[in-house]
Amino acid sequence: MSDFKKINPSEITDNPFDLIGKDWALVAAKNGDYCNMMTASWGGVGIMWNKPAAFTFIRPQRFTFGLMEKEDYYSLSFYDEEYREALKFCGTQSGRDFDKAAECNLTPCFDEKAPYFKEAKLVMICRKMYAQDLNEQSIIDTKMLGPQYNGDDYHKMYISEIIKVLKK
Numbered sequence: 365m366s367d368f369k370k371i372n373p374s375e376i377t378d379n380p381f382d383l384i385g386k387d388w389a390l391v392a393a394k395n396g397d398y399c400n401m402m403t404a405s406w407g408g409v410g411i412m413w414n415k416p417a418a419f420t421f422i423r424p425q426r427f428t429f430g431l432m433e434k435e436d437y438y439s440l441s442f443y444d445e446e447y448r449e450a451l452k453f454c455g456t457q458s459g460r461d462f463d464k465a466a467e468c469n470l471t472p473c474f475d476e477k478a479p480y481f482k483e484a485k486l487v488m489i490c491r492k493m494y495a496q497d498l499n500e501q502s503i504i505d506t507k508m509l510g511p512q513y514n515g516d517d518y519h520k521m522y523i524s525e526i527i528k529v530l531k532k
């Protein structure tokens with residue numbers, strides 16, 4: 365039986381700056397019963413079109429990107445500090461080379477529209493509403509160009525409705 369309890373997005377008490385920027389998230393998407401995940405520390409949560417929303421930024425070279433593009437749903441999941449090494453692995457190795465869930469001893473759950481992992485403390489199931497590639501012309505703070513981009517690796521921004529939140 366699942367330890368997760370369904371809560372409303374407004375019941376999340378974690379500080380989003382810490383949750384995303386310091387603790388980091390796993391972004392997971394699937395293709396059939398295959399899933400892959402990658403670490404993300406950029407993004408946000410808030411409101412878009414009057415819906416609870418997640419803002420996720422994925423570079424096109426990520427293996428996860430291909431899965432994200434094919435499916436309407438993905439998950440963001442968050443972990444206690446003891447999983448830091450797993451998140452480092454998922455943020456430095458690719459699903460092209462590893463079954464990351466097996467390598468990190470994370471247990472995929474497929475009982476929602478997007479995969480997530482049993483070991484998470486908090487899960488957001490996200491439904492894509494809008495996606496757009498970032499591009500050089502739109503970057504106002506051009507000081508960001510050099511440190512962040514090579515010219516062909518602009519993130520794609522996904523604005524997604526958070527359709528379900530699961531918390532332990």
Ligand SMILES: Cc1cc2nc3c(=O)[nH]c(=O)nc-3n(C[C@H](O)[C@H](O)[C@H](O)COP(=O)(O)O)c2cc1C
Pocket residue numbers: 388400401402403404405406407421422423425426427428429451452454455456457458459460519
């Ligand atoms: C702390 C941390 C944060 C990261 N944040 C992002 C991010 O927000 N967007 C992104 O595209 N890549 C991000 N990455 C890089 C991906 O997690 C990394 O390239 C990963 O190996 C991609 O895996 P995949 O090829 O299996 O999709 C981050 C990596 C780390 C370590």
